[in-house]
Amino acid sequence: MITLPAITEKRRRGEPLVMVTAYDFPSARAAEAAGVDLVLVGDSGAQTVLGYPSTVAVTSEEMIVLARAVRRGLESPFMIADLPFGSYEESDEQAVRTAMRFVKEAGAQAVKLERGNSTSVSRARAIVQSGIPVMGHVGLTPQTSTALGGNRAQGRSSGDATRIAGEMVALAAAGCFSIVLEAIPAAVTAELVKLVDIPTIGIGAGPATDGQVLVFHDLLGIRDSGGARFVQRYADIQQEMTAGVAAYAADVRARRYPAAEHWYSIDPGELERFREQLAEVSGRPPGL
Ligand code: KIV
Numbered sequence: 001m002i003t004l005p006a007i008t009e010k011r012r013r014g015e016p017l018v019m020v021t022a023y024d025f026p027s028a029r030a031a032e033a034a035g036v037d038l039v040l041v042g043d044s045g046a047q048t049v050l051g052y053p054s055t056v057a058v059t060s061e062e063m064i065v066l067a068r069a070v071r072r073g074l075e076s077p078f079m080i081a082d083l084p085f086g087s088y089e090e091s092d093e094q095a096v097r098t099a100m101r102f103v104k105e106a107g108a109q110a111v112k113l114e115r116g117n118s119t120s121v122s123r124a125r126a127i128v129q130s131g132i133p134v135m136g137h138v139g140l141t142p143q144t145s146t147a148l149g150g151n152r153a154q155g156r157s158s159g160d161a162t163r164i165a166g167e168m169v170a171l172a173a174a175g176c177f178s179i180v181l182e183a184i185p186a187a188v189t190a191e192l193v194k195l196v197d198i199p200t201i202g203i204g205a206g207p208a209t210d211g212q213v214l215v216f217h218d219l220l221g222i223r224d225s226g227g228a229r230f231v232q233r234y235a236d237i238q239q240e241m242t243a244g245v246a247a248y249a250a251d252v253r254a255r256r257y258p259a260a261e262h263w264y265s266i267d268p269g270e271l272e273r274f275r276e277q278l279a280e281v282s283g284r285p286p287g288l
Pocket residue numbers: 021040041042043044045082137180182203213215
């Protein structure tokens with residue numbers, strides 16, 4: 001079981017931290033078997049498994065169903081759940097209430113929230129004070145990508161990079177145990193990570209962070225499109241799934257499936273008696 005001190009210790013030793021998203025039992029089992037350090041039940045599940053166009057619409061109820069399935073599939077990795085958009089912004093009380101649900105109902109060990117403005121920093125502090133570890137998330141924050149002008153890299157001007165720097169310092173001071181940096185120029189990230197003494201996890205933020213995270217469906221190619229430029233595909237599972245279902249469909253249509261090895265057998269005497277009983281049930285002589 002990977003604990004927060006174990007994560008800190010890995011960072012101290014300079015060992016890269018591996019984080020991946022998961023949304024259900026099979027993806028959790030894959031993360032477990034692969035030996036990753038941290039698993040995020042990301043609200044990217046809104047798109048990858050629930051088919052929403054963005055992360056905005058997903059609710060706590062939906063995310064809790066996903067998180068519970070992930071919990072059942074995990075033993076070792078440290079499990080974090082994303083707080084969905086609209087579930088923490090209204091007040092510190094709302095944020096603590098939602099975070100508690102993810103811990104008590106879904107078994108999450110920590111929660112993640114987006115942005116480092118004064119609202120998110122206040123929510124992070126309140127949740128930490130309630131006893132729940134919090135991961136921050138700066139740079140491209142998909143829940144508010146409309147306000148950011150779309151899903152694009154952040155921190156590409158000195159002013160914007162300085163804003164992100166201030167957010168990271170504030171989130172760390174609020175007690176976050178770690179921060180995700182998304183879609184930030186590598187050279188900016190290299191400066192940002194020096195500002196905080198907590199593990200940083202990058203996605204499209206270059207090599208300077210303490211660890212990396214990728215979306216499960218992106219890294220395995222379980223999607224129709226290519227994804228963001230920072231995604232490295234390690235498999236093409238969507239193509240494999242389509243090919244498998246197409247082969248099954250072709251076998252059924254050609255009557256190749258099911259074949260004899262897929263059938264159950266019955267003792268010939270039992271079959272004979274069954275046919276006789278069938279005659280009684282139907283009122284027709286055997287064999288007709
Ligand atoms: O929801 C998600 O998958 C995330 C990662 C991109 C960090 O927030």
